[in-house]
Amino acid sequence: MVRRLDGVRIAYDFVAGKRPIVLVHGFASTASATWHRPGWVSALAQSGRGVITPDLRGHGRSDKPHRGADYAPRQLAADLVAVLDELELPQADVIAYSMGSRVAAAFARLAPERVGALVLGGAGPLELFKTWDPVNVTRFVSHGEISPGSANASIAAVLGAAIAAGADRHALVACVQGIAGATLDVPAGIRQLFVAGGADAIPAGVAELAAARGADYLELPGRTHITALTAREFKQAALTFLA
Helix, strand or coil: CEECCCCCEECEEEECCEEEEEEECCCCCCHHHHHHCCCHHHHHHHCCEEEEEECCCCCCCCCCCCCHHHHCHHHHHHHHHHHHHHCCCCCEEEEEECHHHHHHHHHHHHCHHHEEEEEEECCCCCCHHHHCCHHHHHHHHHHCCCCCCCCCHHHHHHHHHHHHCCCCHHHHHHHHHHHCCCCCCCCCCCEEEEEEECCCCCCCCHHHHHHHHCCEEEEECCCCCCHHHHCHHHHHHHHHHHC
């Protein structure tokens, strides 16, 4: 565990190996749920690569501040820099998913010299939290309901599952506030692979985004936002790209 200058402690695990890869999970998840259980850590380690799996602030074993400012993309990115510093690693490749892809992009903007190449999964040009009504977010977290007729049905789907799993409600709201509108902008010169499930609406427009950047793109036919992570094709493509 590493402590940031703001006092927030970031938990992580490290499997030693060549050319380490940082795995960045998404919103209301953990490194264990996103990367360990679906077999990512074992697959990467078996290939000989080192693996770093942090729990983002507000998630898992890491500290959970309750201010939106504590979840600004730059803060989350600086947490990753702190982990690399703790391990005395000058650079790492990154595989990220969903909200984690926006954190990885912020990491590349903050410290481009620390990033080798990026695999960005489950994210597209439209940032989901930007479409959410803040009033309904607070109402759902506090009372378990949203305004009748609300267009933000995804609030209940995403936050409901997180709350049921025991997530810190106030940290969830703060994270939504801090990340809302975060981009996938990455400095020129950093190689990128975008990956999305063919049945996943969240990364809509990602194929066009990849084409505009001249980046690689992989679509996983029939995979949803959840099942894309378990696709063997995803793991193989990431390893090949980062090789």
